[in-house]
Amino acid sequence: MPELPEVETIVRGLRTVLPGHTIVSVRLGKTDFIEEPLALAELLPGRRIETVERLGKFIRLQLNAGSAAKSPDRPINLLVHLGMTGWLGVRRPEDPVAPHTHVFFELEDGRELRYTDIRRFGQMRMVAGDQIDAFRDSLGQEPLEISAGEFHKRLAGRRARIKALLLDQRVFRGIGNIYADESLWQARIHPARLAARLHSTELGRLRQAIRRVLQHAIADRGSSIATFVDAEGQPGEYQQRHRAYGREGKPCFRCGAKIRRAIVAGRSSYFCPHCQTAPRRARASGKAEARV
DNA sequence: AGCTCTTCCTGAAAGC
């Protein structure tokens, strides 16, 4: 499931092979995950890919103004969200087409940029060149760039559970279920704690944990659970370093207690019941562990 | 404001 490290891995791969190349045609399969498929197929041909960038979990392809004959004389951004099972990469036309490949961008050198997505939870949309700042502002801060002061400010006073806030892309962009759990385990904070109740030492620990976890995961080219592979088709390694996610019943790497799973913020959440102390109310009612 | 539930979708795994 692509979160920040997986998307970063894909982006780094694409960055070495896409910039400078021009889209000559677009072929579409199923389009229910594309905002305006007809406009996409019409407006992209003739445009050159200038840069490839990650914005949270979105991949941004910055496209030039293109040939005036075919398209409005304005730069466009193609935004791709990989959802749960999305993949974006470059192949040659003779390479076998993976099942559930729904978009082909034919490039001027004959290669194809392909989008594959089994469950089609991904998204594809265009954003005008002058709207990209507004789009970026609609997302939260990059967790790898945020200062300690901003991090505290974003969470201070919030009465939602910390796990819910970590997953909220308007608060921080790019963190998903796996890295939320890994960061909370690292910081020794229970996912059901209310953000407003976290002490500043805990917030500092959490920010550092998020940075450490994401940086290590990027270095390992992401976590491959089920389907993730990078732009070249290689799986990541970070799943071997998971300390909480997916480890229900297995011993905590710190204290040996059995990792528990509970639903927090509507998501499977894995944590150590010994190292990550439950908030008082959840402990009293058994709520944090009630729904398993 | 924030929580829960529902929807989208497919394939793997569990249940019968």
Add this chain to the structure above:
DNA sequence: TGCTTTCAGGAAGAGC
């Protein structure tokens, strides 16, 4: 064995 049910989850929307 083979069919049916359940589950996983990012994001958005409804309703409370």
